Amino acid sequence: MADPITIFKGTTGLNTVNDPARLPEGDVAEIVNLRIDQSGRPSKRPNFELLTAGNFHSLFRSGNNCFVIQTRTSDDAIMRINSDNSLTGIASGLTRNKRMSWCANADLIYFSNSIQSGSIQESVASDWIVGEYFGAATNRDFVIPEYITHMETHSGRMYVSVGNILYWSEQHRFDLFDISGAEFHGSWAQFSGTIRMIKSVLGGLFIGTDEGTYFLNGNNPAAFNLLRIADFPVIEWSDSIEYVMGQDLGYEPGLCALWTSTEGAILGLPMGQIINLTKEKIIYSEKVNSGFGCLVGYEFIHKTSVILNTNLKVGNATTQYNGIDITSMVKAHGKYFASTPTGLYLMSSGDENVAAYFVTATMDFGVGNNKRLRYVYLSLETDDDLQLIINTEKVSAITYSITITTSGQQDIRIPINRSLYGRFWTFKVSNGSSGADFSVDEIKVLPVILNRGRGS
Numbered sequence: 001m002a003d004p005i006t007i008f009k010g011t012t013g014l015n016t017v018n019d020p021a022r023l024p025e026g027d028v029a030e031i032v033n034l035r036i037d038q039s040g041r042p043s044k045r046p047n048f049e050l051l052t053a054g055n056f057h058s059l060f061r062s063g064n065n066c067f068v069i070q071t072r073t074s075d076d077a078i079m080r081i082n083s084d085n086s087l088t089g090i091a092s093g094l095t096r097n098k099r100m101s102w103c104a105n106a107d108l109i110y111f112s113n114s115i116q117s118g119s120i121q122e123s124v125a126s127d128w129i130v131g132e133y134f135g136a137a138t139n140r141d142f143v144i145p146e147y148i149t150h151m152e153t154h155s156g157r158m159y160v161s162v163g164n165i166l167y168w169s170e171q172h173r174f175d176l177f178d179i180s181g182a183e184f185h186g187s188w189a190q191f192s193g194t195i196r197m198i199k200s201v202l203g204g205l206f207i208g209t210d211e212g213t214y215f216l217n218g219n220n221p222a223a224f225n226l227l228r229i230a231d232f233p234v235i236e237w238s239d240s241i242e243y244v245m246g247q248d249l250g251y252e253p254g255l256c257a258l259w260t261s262t263e264g265a266i267l268g269l270p271m272g273q274i275i276n277l278t279k280e281k282i283i284y285s286e287k288v289n290s291g292f293g294c295l296v297g298y299e300f301i302h303k304t305s306v307i308l309n310t311n312l313k314v315g316n317a318t319t320q321y322n323g324i325d326i327t328s329m330v331k332a333h334g335k336y337f338a339s340t341p342t343g344l345y346l347m348s349s350g351d352e353n354v355a356a357y358f359v360t361a362t363m364d365f366g367v368g369n370n371k372r373l374r375y376v377y378l379s380l381e382t383d384d385d386l387q388l389i390i391n392t393e394k395v396s397a398i399t400y401s402i403t404i405t406t407s408g409q410q411d412i413r414i415p416i417n418r419s420l421y422g423r424f425w426t427f428k429v430s431n432g433s434s435g436a437d438f439s440v441d442e443i444k445v446l447p448v449i450l451n452r453g454r455g456s
Contacts (some may be wrong), residue, residue, distance in 0.1 A: 208234025392422025
């Protein structure tokens, strides 16, 4: 008897660019509710445990402070998430369903939803008011800009956006903005599109708009050099609070930003270059305006038209999550929180009955003839029964039960019905209705090559 052929030994992730019959080795046609570890092994995604029912959005964390917005019947409210996962009300009466932008200066947290703004210190919310100016005599008129949508700090200044205008504060004074004067030589700059993101790195600021991405090179506004670095929009609210070290990924040393665009997941390097992490293998929707982004270890979980998880350490291998409509996500108190329109969730290792599966490339095992299979061999780990669904261009999908009689790592051999034949074969491993927590290490097949034309 011939030796079995290995058709799966870890994965390099989802590929929606190539036809399933032309996928590079390791890529899969579908992979849902699974994550890929650094060895390429697919496992069921983490679970999300409901903490509090309700409509939540705009999670934020700075140091030991974590806040979320809760949309209630008549208003939005700022809630503090405590280390025991309980909620404490901080401010109320805010306009409903308005995304909140946040910015931290030590223990002082600033917030704005484009209508209301303020600050929080020691869990007490206050108005964000113009401070007293100290310095040489001046006739400048300082204000706090109205209608702020995004905020960021960089080299001792706060940068805020209002529509397509970027304003910056006085040095180390986030309560003093001079919005008069000439562009750049004053305290503002205008962009051709509405600003959707302000992200600081060592060498300057990434500015994402609804028509492109820019880099303000430098740390002193008077010497900024404005570079247009991408011609596609940033997806608003998709930048991760957490940064990743460039040297850990083989790029230049320093903290790198992460966000999502209509062309793919983007890594922003410390000196203003960008890397599109997913464009070669994933087609992103051009119609999405808003999303979220969160770095979990080396996995960038982000939302376009769907939620994707890109492992930055495994060739940017990407999977898809469904079953939860996340609007924002953040790490706080050593845990990961996710907001949705139906509740505030905690990412956990608990038991969640979620359907998970992957579909291999369509393959002919390197032989142009029709063939049958005697057996399929799987090396896997699971806590309940699974399903193997096989189809060819000749025969509709046939489902085989993967019955589990023991726990832990195990090898399974499945006899294949002779009625299943064809040249091109596709395999789907699923937890079906069991919701099993499973991982797959390897799949092998033992084919029987038919004479050319036989069985057709």
